[in-house]
Amino acid sequence: MSHFDIPLGLSWMWALLVSLFAVPSIIYIAHLKNMLDTPNGRTVHQSLTPRLGGVAVFAGFMSALTIFAPLQNGVKELLAGCIILFFVGLKDDLVGMSVAKKFVGQLLATGIVMIMADVRITSFQGIFGVGTLPVGVSYAFTLGVIVGITNAINLIDGLDGLAGTIVLIICGTFGYYFYQYGGPYFSNYAYVALCLIGGLLGFLRYNFHRAPIFMGDTGSLVCGFIVSVLAIQFIEMGLHVGQPFGAAAPSVAVGILFVPLFDTLRVFSLRMLAGRSPFSPDKNHIHHRILAMGFQQISTVLLLGLLNVLVILFVIRFAHLGNTILIAALAGFSALLSIFFGVYQSRISRRQLLATESGR
Structure with missing residues (x-):
């Protein structure tokens, strides 16, 4: 055991314990002050439930990271961005916030890590024949990546335990490779991944169906932001x-993030094809489609977690084939999944129509 392993293990345990013991108090206060989420046509839950679970995740993550982790190489700026998004999410969970205002908060958090810490994607590493990116293109593309991944994690937070489980899988994968190969410049991101894992595990103890508390934007925006920075640093490490x-590394990172990226690109495409805003809410996410097949919530979460793990194993096993083949394979698999969900949804709609007509 190296000197690096002891604080790494302590940071994970600290984050877990802080989150684990914070959640019951948050549930109690939320009910006492009537800070509860009301069910509506877009939600799956049917009872008044607190949405402040992200407070516990944030408390565990932030305290563990600041106590145990080296804060150089962009981690300090990452924490600053997390603080901004925590308060953006907190306000949205308590009183609501417009999409435009949330976007401004994401821009500010992204600007801190990009400009102050120079955390950005500097090269496509041969994808489409493109190597090193011009500085302006690098900043613009990194902005899109961070905001896109942040919102992708936010959008899959629709079932008990789903976002937390997917983020656990993603952080576990990134964290392992930062620990094994990070060296002096990237190894401290293993702390970032492990501290978030600890905070999420403490929260997930209370978040599986029927959950007495949800993560809320307080947690999902912070988790998405952290995951986006981990993905960028993973690519740069390669x-x-x-x-x-x-x-x-870029195509492997896409595979590690497969479920949230696939779901977001799919629902955005369907909304735009229907002539609606890509940000207009609906019940067409991948977890909604699986529920419509008759699966229970816990089964849906486990199925999507398994899907993400299988894709991760695939891209790791065939990474030697290079970016072009891997991205083509992921795109083809995504197209097949989309066709499958579309065909199944059409059959369900046809059965419902026939049942309605036969009942007349």
Whole structure:
């Protein structure tokens, strides 16, 4: 055991315990002050439920990271961005906030890590024949990546335990590779991943169906932001360290993030094809479609978690094939999944129509 392992283990345990013991108090206060989420046509839950579970995750993550982790190489700026998004999410969970105002908060958090810490994607590493990016293009693309991933995690937070489970899988994968191959510049991001895992595990103890508390935007925005920075640093680690996947790091990162990216791109495409805003809410997310097949909530969460793990194993196993083949394979698989869900949804709609007509 190295000197690095002891504080790493302590940071994970600290985050877990803080989150675990904070959740019951948050549930009590939320009910006492009537800070509860009301069910509506878009939600799956049917009872008044607190949405402030992200407070516990944030408390565990932030306290563990500031106590145990080295804060250089962009981690300090990451914490600053997390604080901004925590308060953005908290206000949205308590009184509501417009999409535009939330976007401004995300821009501010992203600007801090990009400009102050120079956390950005500097090269496509051969994708579409593109190597090093011009500085302006690098900043613009990184902005899109961070905001996109942040919102992708936010959008899958629709079932008890779903967002937390997916983020656990993603952080566990990134954290392992930062620990093994990070070296002096990237290894402290193993702390970031492990501290978030600890905070999430304490929260998930109370978040599986029927959950007495939800993560809320307080947690999902922070988790999405952290995951986006981990993904960028993972890609840059492949470029600068050459390990573990070298130039294939971008496509491997896409595979690690498969479920939230696939779900977001799918629902945005369907909404725009229907002539609606991509941000207009509906019940067409991948978890809604699986529930419509007759699966229970816990089964749906486990199924999507398994799907993400299988895709991760696939991209890791075939990383040697390079970015072009891996991205083509992921795109093809995404298209097949979309067709499957579309065909199944059409059959359900046809059965409902026939049942309505036969009942007349």
